[in-house]
Amino acid sequence: MEINGGDCNSGDKSQAETSVLSSKVSLNHVGEVTLTLNSDGLSWKSLDSGDNGGSTCLGIKLVPDIPTEVKFSDIYAVEVADSGMIQESNLTSVGECFLGNESHDSEMNHFIIHSFQKSKSQACLWIVAMYSFGHKDLQTCQMWVNKINDSLNKEVGRPRNLLVFVHPMSGKANGRRTWEHVAPIFARAKINTKVIVTQRAGHAFDVMKSTTNEELNSYDGVIAVGGDGFFNEILNGFLSSRHKAPFPPAPSDFLDTLRNDVNSLDYASNVACSETHYNKESDPLLPSSAHNELGLSPLGTDDGSHSIDQEIEYLLPNQRFRFGIIPAGSTDAIVICTTGARDPITSALHIALGKRVCLDVVQVVRWKTTSTSKVEPCVRYAASFAGYGFYGDVITESEKYRWMGPKRYDYAGTKVFLRHRHLTQLARKGGNPLDFNFVEHYKTPAFTFTSFGNESVWNLDGELFQAHKLSAQVFRGLVCLFASGPEV
């Protein structure tokens, strides 16, 4: 083993300060290599042929398709393994040439680097990759592991403790299996997980709502193993007791109605204040200072002095806190916006490596009149979409057929469509169902708030709905998921 000084990397001060470690080791499926520890990762070069491995067969050069470097930012774990076999060649599948090559296994101590490779057919899809390096001396293996771990510990943003909610009935009732499939990645990365398998709808919401920030402070994030609805349940549980911004501005005719309603004065003044301080043209996102100007400082500050960063601090249990999702649902739309692949392993790797992306969250306020004629807001948060009308009816109906898996949406959709009163009447009259105007029944036939503007107001079937996108600036920390953006 050689330890070379930093003078190997002349010219770059930061690199020169990092001493470079280099050893002759055996890489499984490749053979003998010189392994080098650089400032940002590991690289290796084959000693067999001088040009990174491979051998010749009938005059044709056979080069194993194995990377020659890995960055620390892409390594999620490293470990010393029990002594075992290292295969010194990769030529197991080249027919006759296999016999002609000297491929042999050697028993030696080894250490394993756990990383990932991007799928060749779909770059968003990450596949676990293991590099097994062998050396006769166990101490050398341990020394490499220690050095690599020292570098991994300097990687920022990686979680150490996570709260994991598993929805066992999600998708095709495979939430638990999905978690068991990815759990070894967290174990290898030495990430502690507290796992809660939900017993009923609303379980995760209740836990998130009732758990204090002090209690959540011991975690670096919350992970949902389930679908979009499950993720939204966790998000809503978290925000419902923490997000205290004023409601979005309402149209003046609606405010007049509210002002005339003596029972609703509190809400009217809240909404009116929002309207006064908000200028859509110059400031498309709701100003964070509105919290204080409205006198709504439930986060415990009312002097108007704290900055946006401080607000995030008050809202989140800690600055590291993130939300993550491991897809196990029926549609998994959110994960397509974050990792770009509907694949639990890809999501688990993103989470373990501390990759993140900001995702907008929308607050939807529905003003509804209660039985006592009081106008009250009903607040929900959505990370992908919110539905109304036909869409809502389909979702409600589909819950009866969860055992069918994702097919239930097609079945429930058809059933709700065919149940339509107008359609039945039309059929009785001998009309052509294709002439049927779906909009007649559902004034908003399949209304989904998929593309939220910064501020939107809808009057649907006589009820007022408002949505506003929570400022990415204000909620920078809050809406970060454990995932990097999809490859473009």
Ligand SMILES: Nc1ncnc2c1ncn2[C@@H]1O[C@H](COP(=O)(O)OP(=O)(O)OP(=O)(O)O)[C@@H](O)[C@H]1O
């Ligand atoms: N243990 C449980 N039993 C029944 N329902 C549950 C349970 N845990 C959570 N739920 C509810 O099931 C709803 C749907 O869950 P989820 O989003 O994971 O599945 P999905 O509907 O199959 O997927 P998608 O939302 O991607 O279409 C959630 O909103 C949640 O309230």
